[in-house]
Amino acid sequence: MSTFYKSLLTASMGLVGLNGCVYGYIYDSASGSAVEGVAVIVASGTCSGTGCGTGLPTQSTDSSGLYVFDAYGNRHGENNVQLITAASGEEAVRLVYSRAGYRSVTVYHRPKYSTMTYDGADYEVSAVQPVYLCALNAVDTDGDGVCDAAEARYGTNPNSSDTDGDRISDFAELYGYGGVDLRYWGADPRKKDVFVEVDYYADRKPTQAALDRVTTSFANAPVSNPNGTTGIALHLVLDSQIAAADADTDLTPVWTDFDVIKAKYFKSRRAPFFHYALFANTYSGGTSSGISRGIPAHDFVVTLGGWPVAGGTELQQAGTLMHELGHNIGLRHGGNDDSNYKANYLSQMNYEYQMFGLRMDGVDNVLDYSRVRVAAISEASVNEVSAFAPVAPTTEADLAHIGVRINGVQRAGTASANLDFNGDGVIQTASYAYSLNRDADTTDLIPAAQHDWLALVYDGAGQIGDGWLGTSQGLSRQQPFFVLPEKTESCLTVEMSRAR
Numbered sequence: 001m002s003t004f005y006k007s008l009l010t011a012s013m014g015l016v017g018l019n020g021c022v023y024g025y026i027y028d029s030a031s032g033s034a035v036e037g038v039a040v041i042v043a044s045g046t047c048s049g050t051g052c053g054t055g056l057p058t059q060s061t062d063s064s065g066l067y068v069f070d071a072y073g074n075r076h077g078e079n080n081v082q083l084i085t086a087a088s089g090e091e092a093v094r095l096v097y098s099r100a101g102y103r104s105v106t107v108y109h110r111p112k113y114s115t116m117t118y119d120g121a122d123y124e125v126s127a128v129q130p131v132y133l134c135a136l137n138a139v140d141t142d143g144d145g146v147c148d149a150a151e152a153r154y155g156t157n158p159n160s161s162d163t164d165g166d167r168i169s170d171f172a173e174l175y176g177y178g179g180v181d182l183r184y185w186g187a188d189p190r191k192k193d194v195f196v197e198v199d200y201y202a203d204r205k206p207t208q209a210a211l212d213r214v215t216t217s218f219a220n221a222p223v224s225n226p227n228g229t230t231g232i233a234l235h236l237v238l239d240s241q242i243a244a245a246d247a248d249t250d251l252t253p254v255w256t257d258f259d260v261i262k263a264k265y266f267k268s269r270r271a272p273f274f275h276y277a278l279f280a281n282t283y284s285g286g287t288s289s290g291i292s293r294g295i296p297a298h299d300f301v302v303t304l305g306g307w308p309v310a311g312g313t314e315l316q317q318a319g320t321l322m323h324e325l326g327h328n329i330g331l332r333h334g335g336n337d338d339s340n341y342k343a344n345y346l347s348q349m350n351y352e353y354q355m356f357g358l359r360m361d362g363v364d365n366v367l368d369y370s371r372v373r374v375a376a377i378s379e380a381s382v383n384e385v386s387a388f389a390p391v392a393p394t395t396e397a398d399l400a401h402i403g404v405r406i407n408g409v410q411r412a413g414t415a416s417a418n419l420d421f422n423g424d425g426v427i428q429t430a431s432y433a434y435s436l437n438r439d440a441d442t443t444d445l446i447p448a449a450q451h452d453w454l455a456l457v458y459d460g461a462g463q464i465g466d467g468w469l470g471t472s473q474g475l476s477r478q479q480p481f482f483v484l485p486e487k488t489e490s491c492l493t494v495e496m497s498r499a500r
Contacts, residue, residue, distance in 0.1 A: 022084050023126075039059075142158060144171050157170075261278060322348045372399060379434060
């Protein structure tokens with residue numbers, strides 16, 4: 001047990017309630033050794049207790065690099081109690097680290113308390129991430145505010161201000177930015193993160209199970225990360241319930257009414273990092289399941305109030321959330337085109353799968369974006385034996401895992417072989433003409449389908465990205481296309497979902 005823990009001998013729970021000590025360690029980035037005498041100043045926050053005084057609350061690191069804002073009075077004495085919390089209207093404490101010979105660092109910390117038990121007493125403590133200070137003359141190749149020596153300690157790339165390519169700087173993921181502590185939700189500069197604030201009407205709140213399904217889908221994504229893992233860390237932050245007085249039953253015009261709500265409930269400090277989602281009732285007098293503000297975009301709404309189960313089932317909530325978020329991160333109804341219902345596009349973005357998910361290895365209702373590349377197919381000549389053709393590096397074995405819905409019905413077989421296109425219960429060897437996109441004719445060439453997970457756009461139409469992206473990244477747009485908001489279409493309606 002550390003000296004810090006041993007020093008916490010008794011509790012004063014009447015004072016601290018659910019709060020407690022805030023502590024952290026500071027090291028030299030070049031040597032890795034502890035730095036003593038670093039002033040840790042609470043530049044923004046609230047201090048309660050006998051040790052607060054009239055100036056900014058301050059602590060100093062000891063020989064182990066440790067500093068403690070002591071909420072119990074055991075480490076620094078009963079006359080030096082300092083309970084540190086975020087200032088009113090803020091969500092994080094702003095700490096400034098300063099010592100001669102080093103560059104100052106600003107860290108945003110939103111306390112997340114864990115319980116530590118010692119000698120039969122419980123203590124609430126919140127650890128600030130370790131910080132490696134940079135010498136005044138330290139090289140910062142990528143200009144992201146984290147010197148090369150510190151990047152070596154953190155395992156980030158000194159030649160890129162955004163090691164994991166998620167359009168959030170390494171600096172922001174390590175230290176926070178603009179009043180937001182991204183590490184509170186688990187941000188990692190070496191793993192792709194996507195943040196979404198989810199607000200909701202009182203009777204349209206998504207279930208936690210629905211949110212978890214989408215989070216799991218992203219976690220299972222075939223996307224590699226610099227830390228050696230696969231998947232994307234999706235942080236769906238269920239935040240505010242919209243007051244009844246503000247909850248417009250029908251958003252019309254949708255973005256005008258939406259913006260009124262967003263201005264009141266979405267904090268601007270989160271805008272460089274968070275998409276904004278609103279679970280509302282309906283919009284524009286219809287039954288559309290939702291709409292994204294563009295492709296890509298920063299905002300989207302989910303509107304299942306006009307569906308048979310008002311507000312949607314768990315699967316409908318999850319499927320629509322993932323579908324609209326897909327638009328925000330650059331996916332269209334045909335992947336990289338606007339062809340909808342195309343049978344070879346095996347993705348949550350295809351209306352065939354939005355409310356149902358996919359059949360994967362015989363398991364239904366699996367939420368997923370396309371993880372395969374599939375060749376174009378002509379409706380004039382479909383072959384049930386050979387089904388669809390993969391495009392390298394996708395293989396027939398990859399397609400064999402995935403079932404197919406055509407014209408609103410799950411078909412027997414897989415995307416690789418023995419696919420009963422017309423649903424007659426017989427696998428025909430001869431090719432024949434058949435509609436693969438619900439338009440009744442059999443003359444279309446259905447475009448090839450992309451691998452969605454490798455085509456995601458993380459910049460939220462230029463709104464996701466912070467000032468520390470540096471000279472190597474800038475704030476330039478990275479998406480291959482941009483569909484203006486007025487050109488986006490309403491997503492799946494009740495009538496469309498029932499069409500065959």
